[in-house]
Amino acid sequence: MKNDKPNPLDEVFDKFLSEKSKIFKNRDVLRHSFVPDELPHREKQSRLIAEILAPALQGSIPSNIFCYGKTGTGKTIVAKYVLNYLIDKCNEMNLTIPITELINCRLVDTPYRVLSNLCKSVGVTVPFTGLPTDEVYKRFQLALDSKEQLMIIVLDEVDELVKKDHKKGNDILYDLTRMNYNLEYARVSLIGISNDLKFKQYLDPRVLSSLSEEECVFDAYTANELQDILNQRAGMGFHEKVLEAGVIPFVSALAAQEHGDARRALDLLHKAGDIAERKGQEIVTEADVKKGQKAIESDIVSNTVNKMPLQSKLILYSIYKLENLALADEIKTGDVYYAYSQLCKSINIEFLTQRRVSELITDLDMLGIISASVISKGRYGRTKKIHLQIPKKVITNVVEKDYMIERLKPVDITLNKDKE
DNA sequence: TGTCCACTGGAAGGGAGGGCTT
DNA sequence: AAGCCCTCCCTTCCAGTGGACA
Incomplete structure (x- = not known):
């Protein structure tokens, strides 16, 4: 398999495998998906959700819960934490373990897909398309009700489901929140999570009343609270005395400015550690945090732009071209559309309405x-x-690299009004 | 004060591509 | 094979709109 010539990548992997990290003790605990044994400053919410779910242990139907709060305020992690705890408790007391399913509705964004995920969790496989949604629902209900059991469904970013198609989104939520009325043996509890506070206005009143039988609010973390969270994770994730004294307060302050987003804070701390490690340093400094912040922002933007479909890239490219024109002090939809249609014509592709x-x-x-x-x-x-x-550099680095857009580099864009 | 512009954004539906049931 | 359903991406239609201008 190997030839005699050494592969330069060997050096990278060998170094990584042979040397123990001087910075990280355990990287995984710095990921926001990691659920620690304790959740600082979320005791109230954990307790509330636990209190609502507790009756399930005695066989009654727990209320549905609606959790809301801004991004990175700990909604998902609290739900996971309480569910893990509930499962441990059932194990300890020899009770039937509830089925738990956490679905992120940003990724699983149609009623059909939500139901097909639920089917999977009760051991039923359904094709990824082709069946009527009603049929998938029936199969799920039948499989679930085949024995006495509790299922707790967490719909994370549930707003995405409803925003995409108000009617279908409301219908599926209505069916799920009312499912217990049609079940003979099994029970279902729904936890809806949303970071869009206006989301309630999209909900059918019937859905709203049954989804938010209980509500749990997650306030943004303050800088001090973020510091506690970071200290806890840093203790588990970094070697001792690796972080320069000012690093955690600095990361917390930055994240607190971003409406108290703990996810962001953890990402930033992780990134800063990565940067320090790659440079072969033995400590993480505030300068690494600053670099980390720039790197995160740039990564997010470049990835997003890179993944966009061609038509969106062309629209973005039109805006970029218009911004480069001295006349383009105020770019309007009409200008963008005109520029965009010019671009499309120049590379011979159909343009949208x-x-x-x-x-x-x-x-x-x-x-x-x-x-x-x-x-x-x-x-x-x-x-x-x-x-x-976004920085124009991203457009030149990412958008212009698209093989279709590369073809139109020489095309000159004009403003709509120039054509008259 | 009414008119009118250049759109916005909701609603309905088409059709392509996928797959299921009978 | 026919009929049906799903998702995704799109078009068509059209009522609605804020505010400059006559």
């Missing part, structure tokens, strides 16, 4: 890649005022 382009512009805005605010220009109509929000 303005309605669709307007929607894709909104998507880019949601991703934070551009800003697009609706403004009125009086008798000159209503439009979106558009600005690029």
